[in-house]
Amino acid sequence: MTHLVVFLGPPGAGKGTQAIKIASEFNLAHISTGDMLRQHVKEQTDLGKIAKSLLDEGKLVPDDLVIQMLIERLSHDDCLGGTILDGFPRTLPQAKSLEKINDKFPVVKVIVFEADQEELTKRILLRGETSGRGDDTEDSIRVRLEVYQKDTEPLITYYEDKGITTKINAVGNVDDIYKEISKEFIK
Numbered sequence: 001m002t003h004l005v006v007f008l009g010p011p012g013a014g015k016g017t018q019a020i021k022i023a024s025e026f027n028l029a030h031i032s033t034g035d036m037l038r039q040h041v042k043e044q045t046d047l048g049k050i051a052k053s054l055l056d057e058g059k060l061v062p063d064d065l066v067i068q069m070l071i072e073r074l075s076h077d078d079c080l081g082g083t084i085l086d087g088f089p090r091t092l093p094q095a096k097s098l099e100k101i102n103d104k105f106p107v108v109k110v111i112v113f114e115a116d117q118e119e120l121t122k123r124i125l126l127r128g129e130t131s132g133r134g135d136d137t138e139d140s141i142r143v144r145l146e147v148y149q150k151d152t153e154p155l156i157t158y159y160e161d162k163g164i165t166t167k168i169n170a171v172g173n174v175d176d177i178y179k180e181i182s183k184e185f186i187k
């Protein structure tokens, strides 16, 4: 059985930053659907060709494509000892797709990253100066924040109802935030 821990939060909240540190410290696999999609774009795969403009515009890639990509990735051996899902699920159908394979991949914990829009925009614009990411622009950030509120934020209630969420203040020093999150892994 592969336990899944979901990192949920708005764009730029630091999900990826913290997932890398936690996965390495607690020996977990780290799956970032954003990184996987960017790799597809780079390699110009069929999925990458579909994803490119959506990513740049700040829109979500269609559920069926992302779900298929995620399920295939979860079948790799490195996921057997537990996995952090960074950026998945982002919609209710994506969350429900995990329920369908729930016996093998139960979501045991959801870390909810909280940060205000001003801070998020500042971080992403700063990253845009060096990242070369087509979605680290002012226009794309606006869309990404809107998409987050509409499609992803409802997942907080969805997982709260299951009693498995922990909210984390994602504004502050990276190491302090890491310490807060790591408490959830040593309980």
Ligand code: B4P
Pocket: 009, 010, 011, 012, 013, 014, 015, 016, 017, 018, 032, 033, 034, 035, 037, 054, 055, 058, 059, 060, 061, 062, 066, 086, 087, 088, 089, 090, 094, 123, 124, 126, 127, 135, 144, 170, 171, 172, 173, 174, 177
């Ligand atoms: P992601 O790659 O998931 O991008 P993100 O939300 O911007 O990243 P994150 O919250 O991880 O922030 P990070 O640590 O990098 O998604 C990109 C796109 O891929 C989506 O818009 C969508 O199109 C597509 N996609 C991905 N998953 C999908 C799915 N499931 N379904 C459909 N489409 C999907 O941190 C951001 C910046 O802040 C960094 O520069 C970092 O250094 C900095 N930072 C981090 N913590 C900080 C702190 N405490 N203080 C100051 N700065 C900090």
